[in-house]
Amino acid sequence: MDIADIKTQHAHDSLDKQQSVVPMLVIALHxxxxxxxxxxxxxxxxxxxxxxxxxxxxxFSKNGYAGKPxxxxxxxxxxxxxxxxxxxxxxxxAHSTSTEVTIPGRSLQQEYxxxxxxxxxxxxxxxxxxxxxxxxxxxxxxxxxxxxxxxLGISPDIAAVREKAKNIARLNLPVMIRGAAGVxxxxxxxSIHDYSDQADEPFISVNVAAIHDAVAEEELFGVVRxxxxxxxxxxxxxxxxxxxxxxxxxxxxxxxxIFKAFKAQKVLAMNDSNPxxxxxxxxLTSTYDNCPENKSSLLWRLNNLLSAYQLFVPSxxxxxxxxxxxxxxxxxxxxxxxxxxxxxxxxxPTELMVQLLMFNWPGNVRQLRNVARQIVIxxxxxxxxxxxxxxxxxxASKQELPGPSSTKKVTKSRxxxxxxxxxxxxxxxxxxxxxxxxxxxxxxxxxxxxxxxQRFDGIHTAQDLGEATIREHYERYSGDTEKMMWALxxxxxxxxxxxxxxxxxx
Numbered sequence: 001m002d003i004a005d006i007k008t009q010h011a012h013d014s015l016d017k018q019q020s021v022v023p024m025l026v027i028a029l030h031x032x033x034x035x036x037x038x039x040x041x042x043x044x045x046x047x048x049x050x051x052x053x054x055x056x057x058x059x060f061s062k063n064g065y066a067g068k069p070x071x072x073x074x075x076x077x078x079x080x081x082x083x084x085x086x087x088x089x090x091x092x093x094a095h096s097t098s099t100e101v102t103i104p105g106r107s108l109q110q111e112y113x114x115x116x117x118x119x120x121x122x123x124x125x126x127x128x129x130x131x132x133x134x135x136x137x138x139x140x141x142x143x144x145x146x147x148x149x150x151x152l153g154i155s156p157d158i159a160a161v162r163e164k165a166k167n168i169a170r171l172n173l174p175v176m177i178r179g180a181a182g183v184x185x186x187x188x189x190x191s192i193h194d195y196s197d198q199a200d201e202p203f204i205s206v207n208v209a210a211i212h213d214a215v216a217e218e219e220l221f222g223v224v225r226x227x228x229x230x231x232x233x234x235x236x237x238x239x240x241x242x243x244x245x246x247x248x249x250x251x252x253x254x255x256x257x258i259f260k261a262f263k264a265q266k267v268l269a270m271n272d273s274n275p276x277x278x279x280x281x282x283x284l285t286s287t288y289d290n291c292p293e294n295k296s297s298l299l300w301r302l303n304n305l306l307s308a309y310q311l312f313v314p315s316x317x318x319x320x321x322x323x324x325x326x327x328x329x330x331x332x333x334x335x336x337x338x339x340x341x342x343x344x345x346x347x348x349p350t351e352l353m354v355q356l357l358m359f360n361w362p363g364n365v366r367q368l369r370n371v372a373r374q375i376v377i378x379x380x381x382x383x384x385x386x387x388x389x390x391x392x393x394x395x396a397s398k399q400e401l402p403g404p405s406s407t408k409k410v411t412k413s414r415x416x417x418x419x420x421x422x423x424x425x426x427x428x429x430x431x432x433x434x435x436x437x438x439x440x441x442x443x444x445x446x447x448x449x450x451x452x453x454q455r456f457d458g459i460h461t462a463q464d465l466g467e468a469t470i471r472e473h474y475e476r477y478s479g480d481t482e483k484m485m486w487a488l489x490x491x492x493x494x495x496x497x498x499x500x501x502x503x504x505x506x
Contacts (some may be wrong), residue, residue, distance in 0.1 A: 024138040025042065026134040027324070078097040151187070161314075174281070178313070203243070204236055210447075211254055220233055239490045298307075433485065
Protein backbone atom coordinates (compact mmCIF):
# COMPACT_ATOMS: atom_id res chain seq x y z
CA MET A 1 0.00 0.00 0.00
CA ASP A 2 1.28 3.46 -0.88
CA ILE A 3 1.50 6.10 1.82
CA ALA A 4 -0.98 8.35 0.01
CA ASP A 5 -3.59 5.60 0.28
CA ILE A 6 -3.40 5.31 4.06
CA LYS A 7 -6.61 6.51 5.70
CA THR A 8 -7.17 8.28 8.96
CA GLN A 9 -8.44 6.16 11.84
CA HIS A 10 -11.75 7.30 13.29
CA ALA A 11 -13.77 6.78 16.45
CA HIS A 12 -14.86 3.24 15.67
CA ASP A 13 -11.28 1.92 15.64
CA SER A 14 -9.70 4.28 18.15
CA LEU A 15 -6.96 3.19 20.52
CA ASP A 16 -9.17 2.81 23.59
CA LYS A 17 -11.17 0.12 21.79
CA GLN A 18 -8.01 -1.82 20.79
CA GLN A 19 -6.38 -1.92 24.24
CA SER A 20 -7.38 -3.31 27.59
CA VAL A 21 -9.45 -0.63 29.31
CA VAL A 22 -10.96 -0.10 32.75
CA PRO A 23 -13.72 2.25 33.95
CA MET A 24 -12.02 5.47 34.99
CA LEU A 25 -13.10 8.77 36.49
CA VAL A 26 -11.61 11.99 35.11
CA ILE A 27 -11.93 15.29 36.97
CA ALA A 28 -13.39 17.73 34.44
CA LEU A 29 -14.04 20.43 37.06
CA HIS A 30 -13.05 20.89 40.69
CA UNK A 31 -13.04 23.96 42.99
CA UNK A 32 -9.25 23.63 42.81
CA UNK A 33 -8.63 24.17 39.08
CA UNK A 34 -5.19 22.55 39.35
CA UNK A 35 -6.90 19.21 39.88
CA UNK A 36 -8.68 19.20 36.52
CA UNK A 37 -7.36 16.31 34.44
CA UNK A 38 -6.65 14.02 37.41
CA UNK A 39 -7.84 10.44 36.94
CA UNK A 40 -8.85 7.53 39.17
CA UNK A 41 -9.23 3.98 37.84
CA UNK A 42 -12.20 2.15 39.38
CA UNK A 43 -10.37 -1.14 39.74
CA UNK A 44 -12.86 -2.53 42.26
CA UNK A 45 -15.66 -1.91 39.77
CA UNK A 46 -13.69 -3.66 37.05
CA UNK A 47 -12.69 -6.66 39.17
CA UNK A 48 -15.42 -7.03 41.78
CA UNK A 49 -18.41 -5.28 40.19
CA UNK A 50 -18.61 -2.31 42.57
CA UNK A 51 -16.86 1.06 42.74
CA UNK A 52 -17.29 3.80 45.33
CA UNK A 53 -17.09 7.59 44.99
CA UNK A 54 -17.13 9.91 47.99
CA UNK A 55 -15.23 12.76 49.58
CA UNK A 56 -12.54 10.31 50.67
CA UNK A 57 -12.26 7.86 47.79
CA UNK A 58 -11.07 6.95 45.24
CA UNK A 59 -7.72 8.69 45.00
CA PHE A 60 -7.14 10.79 41.88
CA SER A 61 -3.70 11.49 40.43
CA LYS A 62 -2.00 13.19 37.51
CA ASN A 63 1.56 13.42 36.23
CA GLY A 64 2.82 10.68 38.55
CA TYR A 65 2.08 12.51 41.80
CA ALA A 66 0.67 10.68 44.81
CA GLY A 67 -3.09 10.32 44.62
CA LYS A 68 -5.58 12.16 46.79
CA PRO A 69 -9.38 12.05 47.14
CA UNK A 70 -11.82 14.71 45.93
CA UNK A 71 -11.76 16.18 49.46
CA UNK A 72 -14.55 18.67 48.78
CA UNK A 73 -16.73 19.43 51.85
CA UNK A 74 -19.89 19.58 49.71
CA UNK A 75 -19.47 15.89 48.82
CA UNK A 76 -20.57 13.35 51.41
CA UNK A 77 -18.26 10.87 53.07
CA UNK A 78 -20.96 8.30 52.40
CA UNK A 79 -20.28 6.99 48.91
CA UNK A 80 -22.34 6.78 45.79
CA UNK A 81 -22.00 3.31 44.30
CA UNK A 82 -21.25 2.46 40.69
CA UNK A 83 -22.37 -1.12 40.21
CA UNK A 84 -21.81 -3.54 37.33
CA UNK A 85 -24.98 -5.56 36.69
CA UNK A 86 -23.67 -7.28 33.55
CA UNK A 87 -21.09 -6.80 30.81
CA UNK A 88 -23.40 -4.30 29.14
CA UNK A 89 -25.27 -2.72 32.05
CA UNK A 90 -24.07 -0.50 34.89
CA UNK A 91 -25.94 1.29 37.65
CA UNK A 92 -25.08 4.53 39.51
CA UNK A 93 -26.70 4.36 42.98
CA ALA A 94 -27.00 7.40 45.26
CA HIS A 95 -29.47 5.97 47.81
CA SER A 96 -27.13 6.08 50.80
CA THR A 97 -25.37 9.41 50.22
CA SER A 98 -26.38 13.03 50.58
CA THR A 99 -24.29 13.90 47.53
CA GLU A 100 -26.62 15.04 44.77
CA VAL A 101 -25.69 13.23 41.56
CA THR A 102 -26.92 14.52 38.21
CA ILE A 103 -26.40 13.31 34.64
CA PRO A 104 -27.18 15.76 31.80
CA GLY A 105 -30.37 15.00 29.93
CA ARG A 106 -31.85 12.93 32.78
CA SER A 107 -34.12 13.95 35.60
CA LEU A 108 -32.67 13.95 39.11
CA GLN A 109 -32.73 10.38 40.40
CA GLN A 110 -31.18 8.25 43.10
CA GLU A 111 -30.35 5.57 40.57
CA TYR A 112 -29.22 5.81 36.94
CA UNK A 113 -28.81 2.96 34.46
CA UNK A 114 -25.86 3.13 32.06
CA UNK A 115 -24.83 0.91 29.18
CA UNK A 116 -21.24 0.01 28.38
CA UNK A 117 -21.59 2.10 25.20
CA UNK A 118 -22.53 5.10 27.36
CA UNK A 119 -19.33 4.68 29.35
CA UNK A 120 -17.18 4.16 26.25
CA UNK A 121 -18.52 7.50 25.00
CA UNK A 122 -18.15 9.12 28.42
CA UNK A 123 -20.82 9.80 31.08
CA UNK A 124 -20.88 13.23 32.75
CA UNK A 125 -21.49 13.11 36.51
CA UNK A 126 -22.05 16.32 38.48
CA UNK A 127 -21.62 15.95 42.24
CA UNK A 128 -23.43 18.44 44.52
CA UNK A 129 -23.09 21.08 41.78
CA UNK A 130 -19.41 21.46 42.72
CA UNK A 131 -17.45 18.73 40.97
CA UNK A 132 -17.83 17.42 37.42
CA UNK A 133 -16.49 13.95 36.61
CA UNK A 134 -16.35 12.03 33.37
CA UNK A 135 -16.83 8.27 33.69
CA UNK A 136 -15.18 6.55 30.74
CA UNK A 137 -13.36 3.36 29.77
CA UNK A 138 -9.67 4.24 29.41
CA UNK A 139 -6.39 2.27 29.33
CA UNK A 140 -4.33 2.36 32.54
CA UNK A 141 -1.03 3.03 30.78
CA UNK A 142 -2.15 6.49 29.64
CA UNK A 143 -2.51 7.97 33.12
CA UNK A 144 0.79 9.88 33.13
CA UNK A 145 1.20 13.19 31.32
CA UNK A 146 4.33 15.32 31.94
CA UNK A 147 3.62 18.82 33.28
CA UNK A 148 5.65 20.55 30.58
CA UNK A 149 4.29 18.60 27.65
CA UNK A 150 3.79 20.48 24.40
CA UNK A 151 0.81 18.34 23.32
CA LEU A 152 -1.72 18.64 26.14
CA GLY A 153 -4.18 15.86 26.94
CA ILE A 154 -4.72 12.64 28.89
CA SER A 155 -6.66 10.71 26.25
CA PRO A 156 -5.10 7.54 24.77
CA ASP A 157 -5.29 8.95 21.25
CA ILE A 158 -3.46 12.15 22.14
CA ALA A 159 -0.94 10.17 24.21
CA ALA A 160 -0.18 8.13 21.09
CA VAL A 161 0.24 11.31 19.02
CA ARG A 162 2.54 12.71 21.70
CA GLU A 163 4.71 9.58 21.72
CA LYS A 164 4.90 9.43 17.93
CA ALA A 165 5.81 13.12 17.74
CA LYS A 166 8.74 12.53 20.07
CA ASN A 167 9.85 9.43 18.16
CA ILE A 168 9.85 11.13 14.76
CA ALA A 169 11.24 14.49 15.93
CA ARG A 170 14.95 13.67 15.54
CA LEU A 171 14.57 11.78 12.28
CA ASN A 172 14.92 14.17 9.38
CA LEU A 173 11.91 12.78 7.52
CA PRO A 174 8.94 14.61 5.97
CA VAL A 175 5.82 14.29 8.12
CA MET A 176 2.17 14.44 7.08
CA ILE A 177 -0.26 15.43 9.86
CA ARG A 178 -3.89 14.61 9.07
CA GLY A 179 -7.03 15.59 10.94
CA ALA A 180 -10.16 17.72 10.80
CA ALA A 181 -9.95 21.51 10.75
CA GLY A 182 -9.07 22.93 14.15
CA VAL A 183 -7.66 19.78 15.83
CA UNK A 184 -4.26 21.41 16.33
CA UNK A 185 -2.21 20.08 13.41
CA UNK A 186 0.04 23.15 13.25
CA UNK A 187 0.63 22.98 17.00
CA UNK A 188 1.70 19.35 16.71
CA UNK A 189 4.02 20.20 13.80
CA UNK A 190 5.59 22.93 15.91
CA SER A 191 5.93 20.48 18.79
CA ILE A 192 7.80 18.01 16.56
CA HIS A 193 10.08 20.88 15.53
CA ASP A 194 10.63 21.85 19.18
CA TYR A 195 11.45 18.23 20.12
CA SER A 196 13.99 18.01 17.27
CA ASP A 197 17.69 18.88 17.17
CA GLN A 198 16.76 21.85 14.95
CA ALA A 199 14.57 23.49 17.59
CA ASP A 200 16.65 26.70 17.46
CA GLU A 201 16.22 26.96 13.69
CA PRO A 202 13.25 28.73 12.02
CA PHE A 203 9.77 27.22 11.91
CA ILE A 204 7.93 28.61 8.87
CA SER A 205 4.21 27.92 8.37
CA VAL A 206 2.79 28.58 4.89
CA ASN A 207 -0.83 28.20 3.80
CA VAL A 208 0.05 27.09 0.28
CA ALA A 209 -3.64 26.76 -0.66
CA ALA A 210 -3.90 30.56 -0.57
CA ILE A 211 -0.84 31.20 -2.79
CA HIS A 212 -1.86 32.57 -6.17
CA ASP A 213 -0.14 31.14 -9.23
CA ALA A 214 1.09 34.59 -10.28
CA VAL A 215 3.25 34.95 -7.16
CA ALA A 216 3.83 31.28 -6.29
CA GLU A 217 7.41 31.05 -7.53
CA GLU A 218 8.38 34.31 -5.84
CA GLU A 219 6.81 33.39 -2.49
CA LEU A 220 8.24 29.87 -2.41
CA PHE A 221 11.70 30.47 -3.92
CA GLY A 222 12.34 34.21 -3.56
CA VAL A 223 13.22 36.94 -6.07
CA VAL A 224 16.06 39.28 -7.00
CA ARG A 225 15.01 42.87 -7.82
CA UNK A 226 17.21 45.93 -8.21
CA UNK A 227 20.15 44.01 -6.87
CA UNK A 228 18.25 43.09 -3.70
CA UNK A 229 17.53 39.44 -2.91
CA UNK A 230 14.39 38.49 -1.01
CA UNK A 231 14.36 34.94 0.26
CA UNK A 232 11.34 32.72 -0.36
CA UNK A 233 9.67 30.59 2.30
CA UNK A 234 11.75 27.48 1.59
CA UNK A 235 15.03 29.33 1.95
CA UNK A 236 13.88 31.31 4.99
CA UNK A 237 13.37 28.03 6.84
CA UNK A 238 17.12 27.37 6.64
CA UNK A 239 17.94 24.14 8.48
CA UNK A 240 14.61 24.34 10.30
CA UNK A 241 11.10 23.32 9.31
CA UNK A 242 8.67 24.50 6.66
CA UNK A 243 5.06 23.51 7.29
CA UNK A 244 2.92 23.39 4.15
CA UNK A 245 -0.69 23.82 5.25
CA UNK A 246 -3.55 22.55 3.07
CA UNK A 247 -1.17 21.35 0.35
CA UNK A 248 -3.87 19.20 -1.20
CA UNK A 249 -6.00 22.30 -1.82
CA UNK A 250 -3.17 24.24 -3.48
CA UNK A 251 -3.01 24.81 -7.24
CA UNK A 252 -1.30 22.42 -9.64
CA UNK A 253 1.42 24.99 -10.28
CA UNK A 254 2.24 25.14 -6.56
CA UNK A 255 2.35 21.33 -6.50
CA UNK A 256 4.73 21.34 -9.47
CA UNK A 257 7.08 23.92 -7.94
CA ILE A 258 7.31 22.10 -4.62
CA PHE A 259 7.72 18.72 -6.33
CA LYS A 260 10.64 19.94 -8.47
CA ALA A 261 12.34 21.70 -5.55
CA PHE A 262 12.12 18.64 -3.31
CA LYS A 263 13.36 16.27 -6.02
CA ALA A 264 16.29 18.55 -6.89
CA GLN A 265 16.92 19.53 -3.24
CA LYS A 266 17.56 23.11 -4.32
CA VAL A 267 15.67 26.30 -5.11
CA LEU A 268 16.34 29.05 -7.62
CA ALA A 269 15.02 32.53 -6.91
CA MET A 270 13.39 34.47 -9.73
CA ASN A 271 15.88 36.58 -11.74
CA ASP A 272 18.77 34.67 -10.15
CA SER A 273 21.21 32.22 -11.73
CA ASN A 274 22.65 30.66 -8.58
CA PRO A 275 20.53 27.89 -7.00
CA UNK A 276 20.52 27.48 -3.23
CA UNK A 277 20.58 24.08 -1.51
CA UNK A 278 17.31 23.05 0.11
CA UNK A 279 18.13 22.37 3.76
CA UNK A 280 14.78 22.50 5.54
CA UNK A 281 12.57 19.69 6.77
CA UNK A 282 9.08 19.45 5.26
CA UNK A 283 5.90 18.89 7.23
CA LEU A 284 2.38 18.97 5.80
CA THR A 285 -1.13 19.25 7.16
CA SER A 286 -4.31 17.94 5.56
CA THR A 287 -7.99 17.70 6.40
CA TYR A 288 -8.39 14.72 4.05
CA ASP A 289 -8.44 11.07 5.10
CA ASN A 290 -6.07 10.26 2.25
CA CYS A 291 -4.88 11.83 -0.99
CA PRO A 292 -8.02 13.09 -2.82
CA GLU A 293 -6.59 12.48 -6.30
CA ASN A 294 -5.63 9.28 -8.16
CA LYS A 295 -2.21 7.74 -8.64
CA SER A 296 -1.62 9.41 -12.01
CA SER A 297 -1.77 12.90 -10.52
CA LEU A 298 1.18 15.06 -9.53
CA LEU A 299 -0.46 15.64 -6.14
CA TRP A 300 -0.53 11.92 -5.42
CA ARG A 301 3.20 11.60 -6.26
CA LEU A 302 3.99 14.68 -4.17
CA ASN A 303 2.03 13.24 -1.27
CA ASN A 304 4.11 10.07 -1.40
CA LEU A 305 7.34 12.07 -1.47
CA LEU A 306 6.40 14.23 1.51
CA SER A 307 4.53 11.67 3.63
CA ALA A 308 7.37 9.46 4.81
CA TYR A 309 5.63 9.40 8.20
CA GLN A 310 1.98 10.14 8.98
CA LEU A 311 0.28 11.28 12.17
CA PHE A 312 -3.50 11.18 12.58
CA VAL A 313 -4.99 13.64 15.07
CA PRO A 314 -8.41 12.71 16.49
CA SER A 315 -11.29 15.19 16.72
CA UNK A 316 -11.92 16.79 20.10
CA UNK A 317 -15.28 15.04 20.55
CA UNK A 318 -13.46 11.68 20.29
CA UNK A 319 -11.40 12.61 23.37
CA UNK A 320 -13.86 14.30 25.69
CA UNK A 321 -11.63 13.49 28.67
CA UNK A 322 -9.29 16.25 27.42
CA UNK A 323 -11.91 19.02 27.27
CA UNK A 324 -11.74 20.11 30.93
CA UNK A 325 -7.94 20.15 30.95
CA UNK A 326 -7.74 22.08 27.67
CA UNK A 327 -10.42 24.58 28.70
CA UNK A 328 -8.72 25.45 32.00
CA UNK A 329 -5.42 25.79 30.13
CA UNK A 330 -6.93 28.13 27.51
CA UNK A 331 -8.82 30.18 30.09
CA UNK A 332 -5.67 30.65 32.19
CA UNK A 333 -3.74 31.58 29.04
CA UNK A 334 -6.34 34.14 27.92
CA UNK A 335 -6.82 35.47 31.44
CA UNK A 336 -3.10 36.31 31.66
CA UNK A 337 -3.42 38.33 28.44
CA UNK A 338 -6.62 40.19 29.30
CA UNK A 339 -5.95 40.69 33.03
CA UNK A 340 -2.21 41.30 33.16
CA UNK A 341 -2.10 42.23 36.85
CA UNK A 342 -4.83 39.90 38.15
CA UNK A 343 -4.34 36.19 38.81
CA UNK A 344 -6.93 33.69 37.61
CA UNK A 345 -9.03 32.97 40.70
CA UNK A 346 -12.62 33.13 39.46
CA UNK A 347 -15.12 30.29 39.78
CA UNK A 348 -15.91 28.07 36.82
CA PRO A 349 -19.64 27.20 37.00
CA THR A 350 -20.45 23.49 36.76
CA GLU A 351 -23.19 24.19 34.22
CA LEU A 352 -20.58 25.79 31.98
CA MET A 353 -18.31 22.75 32.09
CA VAL A 354 -21.27 20.43 31.45
CA GLN A 355 -22.17 22.46 28.34
CA LEU A 356 -18.56 22.23 27.13
CA LEU A 357 -18.49 18.45 27.62
CA MET A 358 -21.79 17.98 25.79
CA PHE A 359 -21.06 20.20 22.79
CA ASN A 360 -20.21 18.54 19.48
CA TRP A 361 -17.18 20.82 18.76
CA PRO A 362 -17.30 21.01 14.95
CA GLY A 363 -14.38 23.47 15.14
CA ASN A 364 -12.39 21.21 17.47
CA VAL A 365 -9.59 22.54 19.73
CA ARG A 366 -9.40 25.87 17.88
CA GLN A 367 -13.08 26.44 18.59
CA LEU A 368 -12.61 25.54 22.27
CA ARG A 369 -9.78 28.08 22.49
CA ASN A 370 -11.99 30.73 20.87
CA VAL A 371 -14.84 29.96 23.28
CA ALA A 372 -12.43 30.25 26.22
CA ARG A 373 -11.24 33.63 24.92
CA GLN A 374 -14.79 34.95 24.56
CA ILE A 375 -15.77 33.73 28.02
CA VAL A 376 -12.74 35.44 29.57
CA ILE A 377 -13.54 38.72 27.80
CA UNK A 378 -17.23 38.49 28.81
CA UNK A 379 -16.23 37.78 32.43
CA UNK A 380 -14.31 40.98 33.10
CA UNK A 381 -14.78 42.15 36.71
CA UNK A 382 -16.94 39.11 37.57
CA UNK A 383 -16.38 36.59 40.37
CA UNK A 384 -17.25 33.61 38.19
CA UNK A 385 -16.86 32.88 34.51
CA UNK A 386 -19.86 34.22 32.60
CA UNK A 387 -21.42 32.31 29.73
CA UNK A 388 -23.06 34.83 27.42
CA UNK A 389 -26.63 33.77 26.42
CA UNK A 390 -25.73 34.06 22.74
CA UNK A 391 -22.74 31.77 23.21
CA UNK A 392 -24.81 29.44 25.39
CA UNK A 393 -27.40 29.09 22.62
CA UNK A 394 -24.63 28.04 20.24
CA UNK A 395 -23.27 25.43 22.64
CA ALA A 396 -26.72 24.19 23.63
CA SER A 397 -27.93 23.82 20.05
CA LYS A 398 -25.50 21.10 19.01
CA GLN A 399 -25.34 18.62 21.84
CA GLU A 400 -26.08 15.49 19.82
CA LEU A 401 -22.91 13.45 19.87
CA PRO A 402 -21.82 11.46 16.83
CA GLY A 403 -21.96 7.69 16.94
CA PRO A 404 -19.05 5.50 15.83
CA SER A 405 -20.36 5.24 12.28
CA SER A 406 -21.12 8.94 11.82
CA THR A 407 -17.71 10.00 10.48
CA LYS A 408 -18.20 11.36 6.99
CA LYS A 409 -15.75 11.28 4.14
CA VAL A 410 -14.34 14.73 3.51
CA THR A 411 -15.05 15.90 -0.01
CA LYS A 412 -12.48 17.88 -1.93
CA SER A 413 -12.89 21.62 -1.54
CA ARG A 414 -12.25 24.46 -3.95
CA UNK A 415 -8.75 25.84 -4.48
CA UNK A 416 -8.54 29.17 -2.58
CA UNK A 417 -6.40 30.88 -5.22
CA UNK A 418 -9.33 30.64 -7.64
CA UNK A 419 -11.31 33.09 -5.47
CA UNK A 420 -11.14 36.64 -6.81
CA UNK A 421 -11.22 39.77 -4.66
CA UNK A 422 -14.69 40.73 -5.93
CA UNK A 423 -16.05 37.25 -5.23
CA UNK A 424 -14.61 37.29 -1.72
CA UNK A 425 -16.11 40.72 -0.98
CA UNK A 426 -19.52 39.64 -2.27
CA UNK A 427 -19.47 36.46 -0.19
CA UNK A 428 -18.37 38.35 2.94
CA UNK A 429 -21.26 40.77 2.49
CA UNK A 430 -23.73 37.94 1.89
CA UNK A 431 -22.63 36.31 5.14
CA UNK A 432 -22.43 39.47 7.27
CA UNK A 433 -18.63 39.25 7.18
CA UNK A 434 -18.59 36.00 9.21
CA UNK A 435 -15.51 34.04 8.14
CA UNK A 436 -16.86 30.53 8.80
CA UNK A 437 -20.07 31.15 6.83
CA UNK A 438 -18.05 32.74 4.02
CA UNK A 439 -15.75 29.73 3.96
CA UNK A 440 -18.74 27.39 3.62
CA UNK A 441 -20.21 29.42 0.76
CA UNK A 442 -16.91 29.56 -1.12
CA UNK A 443 -16.10 25.91 -0.26
CA UNK A 444 -12.67 26.74 1.15
CA UNK A 445 -11.25 26.55 4.68
CA UNK A 446 -11.70 29.33 7.23
CA UNK A 447 -7.92 29.72 7.37
CA UNK A 448 -7.88 30.27 3.61
CA UNK A 449 -10.54 33.00 3.90
CA UNK A 450 -8.37 34.77 6.45
CA UNK A 451 -5.29 34.40 4.21
CA UNK A 452 -7.19 35.92 1.28
CA UNK A 453 -8.35 38.83 3.45
CA GLN A 454 -4.73 39.49 4.39
CA ARG A 455 -3.69 39.33 0.74
CA PHE A 456 -6.29 41.65 -0.82
CA ASP A 457 -6.03 45.37 -0.08
CA GLY A 458 -9.06 47.05 1.45
CA ILE A 459 -10.44 43.95 3.24
CA HIS A 460 -9.91 43.35 6.94
CA THR A 461 -11.29 41.70 10.08
CA ALA A 462 -12.40 43.28 13.36
CA GLN A 463 -9.05 42.30 14.87
CA ASP A 464 -7.23 44.39 12.25
CA LEU A 465 -9.02 47.63 13.17
CA GLY A 466 -7.31 50.24 15.32
CA GLU A 467 -8.97 51.36 18.55
CA ALA A 468 -9.28 54.94 17.28
CA THR A 469 -11.28 53.76 14.25
CA ILE A 470 -13.56 51.62 16.42
CA ARG A 471 -14.17 54.46 18.90
CA GLU A 472 -14.93 56.89 16.08
CA HIS A 473 -17.60 54.61 14.61
CA TYR A 474 -18.88 53.70 18.09
CA GLU A 475 -19.62 57.38 18.75
CA ARG A 476 -20.93 58.04 15.23
CA TYR A 477 -23.51 55.24 15.44
CA SER A 478 -24.19 55.51 19.21
CA GLY A 479 -22.94 51.98 19.85
CA ASP A 480 -25.26 50.35 17.27
CA THR A 481 -23.11 47.37 16.26
CA GLU A 482 -25.37 46.52 13.30
CA LYS A 483 -24.67 49.91 11.68
CA MET A 484 -21.01 49.72 12.68
CA MET A 485 -20.72 46.29 11.02
CA TRP A 486 -21.87 47.56 7.64
CA ALA A 487 -19.81 50.73 7.86
CA LEU A 488 -16.60 48.96 8.87
CA UNK A 489 -17.34 45.79 6.83
CA UNK A 490 -16.34 43.39 9.59
CA UNK A 491 -18.10 40.64 11.55
CA UNK A 492 -20.58 41.90 14.13
CA UNK A 493 -19.53 39.13 16.54
CA UNK A 494 -15.86 40.06 16.16
CA UNK A 495 -16.72 43.72 16.53
CA UNK A 496 -18.66 43.09 19.74
CA UNK A 497 -15.68 41.22 21.16
CA UNK A 498 -13.39 44.16 20.40
CA UNK A 499 -15.84 46.59 22.00
CA UNK A 500 -16.05 44.46 25.14
CA UNK A 501 -12.27 44.16 25.30
CA UNK A 502 -12.05 47.97 25.07
CA UNK A 503 -14.53 48.33 27.95
CA UNK A 504 -17.25 49.91 25.81
CA UNK A 505 -20.91 49.16 26.48
CA UNK A 506 -22.86 47.26 23.84
